Amino acid sequence: MCDCEKALDWISLDLDGALTPQERRELEDHLAVCPGCAALARELAALHRVLPELEEEVPEGFQQAVMERVRAEKVQALPAGRGRAVPWRRWLSLAAVCAVVLAGAGSLGRFWDRSGGTEPAAGETLPVQAAQAGAAAQAGAAPQEEAAPQKEAAGEGQGPELRLYTAMADPSGAREAADSGEVLPEASPLPTVGAAMNQAAAQNEDLTEAQRAALTANCAAWLQTSGLDPAEAGLLTVEAVTQTDLEAAVCPGEDQRARLDLDDYRVTLGSSDVLLCDSATLEVLGYLPTV
Amino acid sequence: MxxxxxxxxxxxxxxxxxxxxxxxxxxxxxxxxxxxxxxxxxxxxxxxxxxxxxxxxxxxxxxxxxxxxxxxxxxxxxxxxxxxxxxxxxSLSMTVSLDDEEEGRQAELPDQGAGPEERLERAEDRRAIARALEQVSPEHRQVLVMRELSGLSYAEISQVLGLEEGTVKSRIARARAALRKRLLAEGNFFGGASSTR
Known part of the structure; x- marks a missing residue:
């Protein structure tokens, strides 16, 4: 038997189609003789009809906004939080290149002596920064819980020099990824510098001699032709271009200016020269005038 | 997929x-x-x-x-x-939605066979209900949105909230009653003589 006490619950269940036929009959019997409950039932039914109409369309650009933030998430713990987040794969490949450039330049010795497992101070040169970013990017990449190496992991296919950096940068010290003793393969001739760089950035594969040389050559050549002091071309710091950089940049032509954006790199050479390089081809697009 | x-x-x-x-x-x-x-x-x-x-x-x-x-x-x-x-x-406990935004964002819904007067009334009804929704407690608002807007089942709601289904059912009933009470307090939403329950 339905009564006023049970009526609210039963009316609500009835709206959701959750009453048994028997219960339904009992409810109807009660509503037939109880005007108060009958009004309640009518009114709740009206609300039940209209409430779904409050559903709105999602604001424009919502999904885009979400995915932008998702992409920004992939880059973790960039030192000093400078500039905009850079896709971590590019960081990794660039880190590999620059680290090996440094190795080639003979500054490797410094890093061998460093005790591992401690965070380098902000403002350290690239290899530790980038390797750290690389290691942190992997550690921080949200969806991955396992420490197991993946195809894009820093360890695979990298030369011994970078393995050392990632081992030091990784506080836990145990970089399972860095277990292969392989040597970087010999270079095969590549048609253009741009294509080679693209390949490296896109696939994060082993960097050939030609590619490593190209980056150093790009910067050095640019400095020379522009009349700036080549300086100690060995020390490169690479960060993401900032909005301020974009506004202050000096570019040789409109094409370069148009291609320069927040996805590109600001490369600091020596102590003061800052070149702005295309993230895809690694060629120099412009520079920042020294104040 | x-x-x-x-x-x-x-x-x-x-x-x-x-x-x-x-x-x-x-x-x-x-x-x-x-x-x-x-x-x-x-x-x-x-x-x-x-x-x-x-x-x-x-x-x-x-x-x-x-x-x-x-x-x-x-x-x-x-x-x-x-x-x-x-x-x-x-200091105020509740926000009140802006009617303009309300109207602009709502999905276009054809009122089957409704004339212009009825459509207008319906729009006002929606606004009134939206206002009342903001005035009930968050817990009531939560289950009402889940059940009536998102169409979640009792089972789904109990999973989301971590509550027994029986609890969910009675909370929904009370939420509906609370919403109705708000609308009655506002004015003549339901028209005619209404229940005092």
Missing amino acids: TEQELVQRAREGDELAFAQLVTDNEKRIYNLCRRLTGNPDDGAELAQEAFLNAWRGLGKFHGESSFATWLYRLASNACIDFLRREKRRR
């Missing part, structure tokens, strides 16, 4: 898979947040954060419920937390 497959890929870092999950769930999540917070801007922000938290926390999601349910819970909790913070911040 099933939700499970999308989640697995997203867990491995596949952004496109996650983008699809966003598409599949955005309407529900946005509407939950929009109605719980009472305004579109906070709603959009909290909804975005819910997805972002889902992305970050994919490693901890092990399929105990559907992804949609898990995501819904993230969003719902975030909104309740937000409302509590807002309440502490504000």
